[in-house]
Amino acid sequence: MKTKSKRTKHRLAVDKEAFLRETTVSKEEPVKRLRCKERQNGGNSESHKTDTVKAKHAWKNKDRHLRRLESNERERQRMHKLNNAFQALREVIPHVRAENKLSKIETLTLAKNYIKSLTSTILQMSSGHLPTVEVTGTANGSKLYQHYQQQHGDDERDKQLKKYSTQIHSYRQGS
């Protein structure tokens, strides 16, 4: 993969604050209020009627736009959360090129293979076999296992294996 420098994306959409600043009809001045103003001005003529329609339309558009901006913001936050989760996942997957950031698809693929190889190890150990890891798919299971051995002490590994083993057994009984 390639090394990614942190870049700040230029935001295409108008900033919400800026939008609120430049908008003449704010959220605090809804259609009701506009109608009230008209009544105060004694608005009975046709021109006033069309003005009302225009104002209502303008407010609807602006309200729509405001909702869109808020929705965009939520979506951005959601994607940031998702990316944080991806980053957390990257940090727990042992991989060879630690200096390079894994892409999302690489992260998911590697995680899947890592889980498979761990599961295989656990199953073999729990049935009294030596922990030789089978190579599954494209992932080199034994390399992962060696890496895992380097990263974790025996005690920690045993703890994790026991934990996984218990979880798998209970899962099997449940199914």
Add this chain to the structure above:
DNA sequence: TAGGCCATCTGGTCCT
């Protein structure tokens, strides 16, 4: 310059 990856926007649908 093409292709890969990513962030963001957007409208539709689902869920609470």
Add this chain to the structure above:
DNA sequence: AGGACCAGATGGCCTA
């Protein structure tokens, strides 16, 4: 009704 989720579109950045 409003927020969460999703997928498609778009455009920017980076590398080979």
